[in-house]
Amino acid sequence: MLQPLKIIIADDHPLFRQALVNTLTTQFDQPMLFEAETVTALDEILTQHQDADLLLLDLNIPNAHGFNTLVNIRNSYPHIGIVVISGQEDKVTVGKAMSFGAAGFIPKSSPVEQMVKAINAVMAGRQWTPPGCEDLSAVTLDSMSSKIASLSPRQHKILMMFADGLLNKQIAYELGLSEATIKAHASAIFLKLGVHTRTQAVIAMSQLYLDKTPLTAAVEEV
Structure with missing residues (x-):
């Protein structure tokens, strides 16, 4: 059945x-x-x-x-x-x-x-796009969007929590991890994106936003 x-x-x-x-x-x-x-x-x-x-x-x-x-x-x-x-x-x-x-x-x-x-x-396993959008070959991702898409699920989740302004200890609590682990993930995220701070990472993440809504600055932590 x-x-x-x-x-x-x-x-x-x-x-x-x-x-x-x-x-x-x-x-x-x-x-x-x-x-x-x-x-x-x-x-x-x-x-x-x-x-x-x-x-x-x-x-x-x-x-x-x-x-x-x-x-x-x-x-x-x-x-x-x-x-x-x-x-x-x-x-x-x-x-x-x-x-x-x-x-x-x-x-x-x-x-x-x-x-x-x-x-x-x-x-049925096929893709679907609306009429008029059958050929999307001209639409390409910029370099930063591709880097963000390459993050692991855990790294991307943490990046989104950075964007929501959560502190390391808050993220650690939400995900059931240690603060040291969150810091290690943050370092890996920064390396993949080629940035040095939370704010730079969140600004990079805005490449995936639908509009240019002003960003709330991420709280910087070591």
């Missing part, structure tokens, strides 16, 4: 989440649906349901830091198909999402039929 699809919906707009729930419930055979409106809630769901088949991810959920959550989840859960669902649907955004590991990209303006077609394509 086939197991029902296990799908996670990560979006901070309740009405849009409900619309997706209604669509998935009517178009698929009794799917198991889980909803998250923040990155923290998404992390909890992923930890509990690592066998999820699909993640529908809005790049703008709180604390997502643009493409950074996509990169982190892609590296941490390579078996889960990720479909980005976004209100930003320009070719550069689509191209970067696909380069960072998304299996599909669905504009929020898409009709229901197109969303269902996209999800079916991804579940």
